[in-house]
Structures are given as structure tokens and as C-alpha cells.
Amino acid sequence: MKEGFQSCGQRISIVGTTGSGKTTLARKIAQHLEIPHIELDALYWEPNWTAASEQVFRERVSEALKGDRWIIDGNYSKVREIVLSQADTVVFLDYSFWLVMRQLLQRTLRRSLKQEELWNGNREDIWKSFFSQDSILLWMVQTYQRNREKYPALFQQVEYVHLSVVHLQSPQMTKKWLLSFNSYRCN
Template sequence: MRRVMIIGQPGSGKSTLARRMGAITHLPVEHIDRVHWAPGWTERTRDEKDRLCAEIHAKPEWIFEGGHSSTWSERLARADTVIWLDLPLWIRLPRLLWRTLRHWGRTRPDLPPGCPERFDREFFRWVWRTRASMRRRLNWFYDQIPEGKNRHHLRSGREVEAYLRALTAAMARGDLGLPHR
């Protein structure tokens, strides 16, 4: 395990899982929101996002969470592990609301500087409108993962916690092929 791709819908826990995995494995963590946004909530151009994703993909090790699906094929080609966080909307929406309230007026750790948390009505509408279509797209993508790659389809908080416990145990045994750092 050297390059981990984490996918899922908003509020599924991608950033949290990436940070927790990074703490266990000592792999560098990359957040798509740092690629998508420049300081001051300025959306980067598609070309900029493509270039920044390519720079991350070229690194020897990473845990890269998030979207920008136009670069997923390149990310998948480099990844040795793919994790799909597939939690239901009734769990994700309250998490998104709680995240907004908890970080209100401050920049979350997975965002670039100068992006204080705010309530974005359009973002919540987008989450609602794409709840089914995005899940179908993620399911299609997950089914395309080639043989030989580690794949994990996690559907609940309980499954995520079990995965992290197993990862911690494998790391302690040295089963991941990662040097102890």
C-alpha cells in the first residue's frame, strides 16, 4: 500500500478517513478541495486542477481523497488501493451540516488557507440533486477497478472502523510493505 484513492459522495468521511489512514501509515495525505479551491473560495480552472492532480499522481506515495473525476483514470492507474465510502444520504447530510457548524468561520484542515467554512445552499442542493446519479457513477467506476488492485467498498461507520482496526494491525505486523517511519 503506497498509493490510496478514496472516493465517495460529500459527507461520506473521505477527508477524515484519509487523515486517519495517514496517521496510521505515515503516507502523505492529499485533499481534492486543496486542488479544487484557491484561497478565498476561488475555483481553479479545469486545466489547473488537471495539472495539480497529475503532480500528485506522479508522487511515489499518497492517500488522495476526493473527486475531479476527469482525472480518476490516471489516479486509478497509479493507485494500488481504492476505497469507496458509500454511506447513505441520511448519514451524510447531518455530517455536512455538523461540519459546517463545527468549522463555521474557520478554514477546515482539508481546504486551502482563506476558505472559511460557510453555509452554501447551492452545495447542499447539489448534494441532494446528485444523490442517485453520483452513486451510480461511483458504482460504475468501482466496477471498473482492474484485478490486482486492493478494493474496499465501505458502507457504514462500523465498516470504516473495522477497516481502520485491520489497517492498524497490518501496519503493526509490517504487512503493508511500508517502512516503519
């Protein structure tokens, strides 16, 4: 997998474990490259934390990706082939377990206490976020290792050979990578 930014991506997918910083990185890149940012969570979650049907979700994602230039973040397997078949670059945030856990704890606590609106009026509830079977923290623990194994294998599959893959394993590596194209702007 490549560590540097080999070309200026026009259609970028950012993947990684919950809490790794996908949306934060996507926003930075979108702003720098002046391209639309698409959050899969915003397309998936309806009011009251109700999931969109698979058909509706797939239609929303297909519609969102109609442009020539975009950056999208998220890990939904239901739409993975739609996203990755159209992407030219994929960025895999593969940070250490404890770093991701710390980031997720801080983010979840902040969102819960400030009652920040996420998507479609949804807000994180401190009880559900920390202590329920639907806990985002529990989800991260359950999926962390699986994602670390899944993505490198996935990017080796023949249907994804067209992707320029950027594998970032630390925030320092991410900063260095961002600097490698910071002065470059796509047209």
C-alpha cells in the same frame, strides 16, 4: 467488491459523496501508514472560492502523485483517470443518505460558525452553505444517488481492474476495516 484490506495500499484513493468522511478517513490512514495525504479540494480551490482551470488542476494533481506512497481524497471527474490509473487501492464510502446528511450538516455548521479556514483562505459562509444555489447541502442531495450508482459501475471497467476496491457501507464497517490493518505498517 472487497470488504477487507487485502494488502497494504501504497497509493490509496478515497471516494464517496460530499460529507461522507473522505478527508477524515484519509487523515487517519495517512497518519497510521505514515504516507502523504493529498486533498483534491486543496488543489482545486483558489482564493475566493475560484476554481483552478482544468489544466492547472490536472498539473497540480499529477505533481502531487509523483511519490510512491500517498492517500488522496475527492471525487473530481476532471482528474479521475489520473488518480485511479496510479492508485492501487480505492475506498468507496457508501453510507446511508441520512447519516451523510447529518455529518454534512454538523460539519458545515461548525465550519461556518467557527469560520475555519479550509483551503487558500476560503471559509464556508452560513448563507451560501445552507440557502444558496451553490449550497453544499443541495450538492449532496443532487449527487448522492448518482455516486452510489456510478462508483460500483466505474470499478468494473477494464481500466480499473488493477484496483483493490474496498466498499464501506457504514461507520461500523469502516472501523472493522481499519482494525484489520491497524497493527500492519507498510515499509
